[in-house]
Amino acid sequence: MATTAANVSQKFRKSFKIVSKDILRWFPGHMGRGLRKMQQILKTVDCVIEVHDARVPITGRNPDFQHKICGLRPHVLVLNKKDLIEAKHEEAIRNYLKNTGISSVFFGNCKDQKSRELDKVIPVVSDLICSSNRYNRSEEKDYSVMVIGVPNVGKSSLINWLRNKHLNKGNAAQVGAVAGITRRVQNRIKVSEEPKVYLLDTPGILQPSVKDVEAGLKLALCACLQDHLVGEIVIADYLLYTLNKMQNFKYVELMGLEDPSDEIGMVLVKGAIKLDKFQKVKHYDGSLVKRPNIAAAAIYLIREFREGRLGKIVLDSVDSCDSTG
Ligand SMILES: Nc1nc2c(ncn2[C@@H]2O[C@H](COP(=O)(O)OP(=O)(O)OP(=O)(O)O)[C@@H](O)[C@H]2O)c(=O)[nH]1
Ligand SMILES: [Mg+2]
Known part of the structure; x- marks a missing residue:
């Protein structure tokens, strides 16, 4: 007999029981050091690009970023890995985020150098910087942008993608399929000549303790934690x-x-x-x-x-x- 929604929906769990929150806790030393360093160098940064996985557009972003970094500089959100979600959801997600105060949102696929969705990231970043108070950096001609996010969402891939797009140059940031490839704040990487834009790659950082267990499990499923930990x-x-x-x-x-x-x-x-x-x-x-x-x-x-x-x-x-x- 063909499987139908009606004849199977009865027997499924209504919630997911997890034995311990501890299995979702992953905050190795490099994350604490990375976050401190990112806060220290914020005064040399004009804008922040936050990268997150489009499969979890609402949950899993590190709340520590909001208070310590994003709220202090112009902020752009790139929901990466859009090749893994259906495009029909993008508008609803955009609207939801707009209602939470995030209006510069891009959906991107950094595995596809020919895709066009991220073409506007650098122009939007430049506009945001131009219309913001650059404080101590108001005399600087070049723009310095920090790329942040939880592990394995494609921060380093985005830097390579933009560099390839605007400068036609090969990869400068190390990329890998497991969480925790970039382990410290990196040197600036130029990704555009006109305007001169430099990006700073940073380590993926999770919250030290998981408050929302389900969000933690979703991150684990998206490989933002190393599998063996969970x-x-x-x-x-x-x-x-x-x-x-x-x-x-x-x-x-x-x-x-x-x-x-x-x-x-x-x-x-x-x-x-x-x-x-x-x-x-x-x-x-x-x-x-x-x-x-x-x-x-x-x-x-x-x-x-x-x-x-x-x-x-x-x-x-x-x-x-x-x-x-
Ligand atoms: N399907 C898909 N995979 C992607 C995309 N962008 C990056 N990836 C893959 O995601 C994995 C992680 O990419 P990275 O760029 O290393 O991610 P990261 O955020 O820098 O990771 P950490 O440095 O470990 O925090 C790699 O296997 C990439 O090939 C995308 O748009 N779609
Ligand atoms: Mg990286």
Whole structure:
């Protein structure tokens, strides 16, 4: 029988139970040092570009940035990885953010050098700087802009993208698929000649303690924390909970299931069998037995989501954007 919303919605969890907030806590020394350094050099900065993941447009931005950095300089928000969300949500998100006082918002795809959405970032940044009080920097001809955000959202990629776009030059900032690649505030990188704009790459910084557990789980799913800290099976379970809530059942076939399920253990066992992922474990008598490798299945399922193969998914409720927008 075909899976319908009506015949499956009953059996899904209404909320996600997490055993401990501690698994979402990740604030290594380089983040504390980075934030202090960013505050220290703010007097040499004319504008701040905050980069965040478009899949979590409402949650997960570091509130420490608002008080300590963004509120003190002109601010532009780039919601990056727009290739992983549906374009139809952009307007509602924009409206929602506008109502919270953020009006300079760009959706970008830094993996696509040919995309046009970020073309206007530097002109908008220049306009904002021109119309702001530059205090001690009012005599300076060049503009200095700090790029901030939580880990792995594409800060360094954005710098490379802009540099390539405006100067036709290769990558100057180091990029990588795991959170925590940039570990300290970097030297200025020129990304535009006319006007002369320099960008400062900074380490991704999370809040020292997680207040909103669900926002923390969404960040974990988007790879803003390193997977092993939270645990791949917890992340996969949160993904399963989310997909079921959204009635997105693409995982059913992928994991070799007959029907949707809310049982992560069963989904991963069947998935491991379908994917032929097994591990050898020692039996009580010393012999080796093959068991489905559920960790490998969890990693596979998470990767399918991150690479957009489970659909273009906004993890925040865009309906709540619509109602406020
Ligand atoms: N799908 C997609 N991936 C992107 C995009 N921009 C960057 N990435 C990828 O996201 C990952 C993180 O990119 P980085 O530029 O290193 O992110 P970061 O914010 O500098 O990360 P940290 O320095 O670790 O805080 C890399 O694997 C990039 O290739 C995008 O627009 N779309
Ligand atoms: Mg970086």
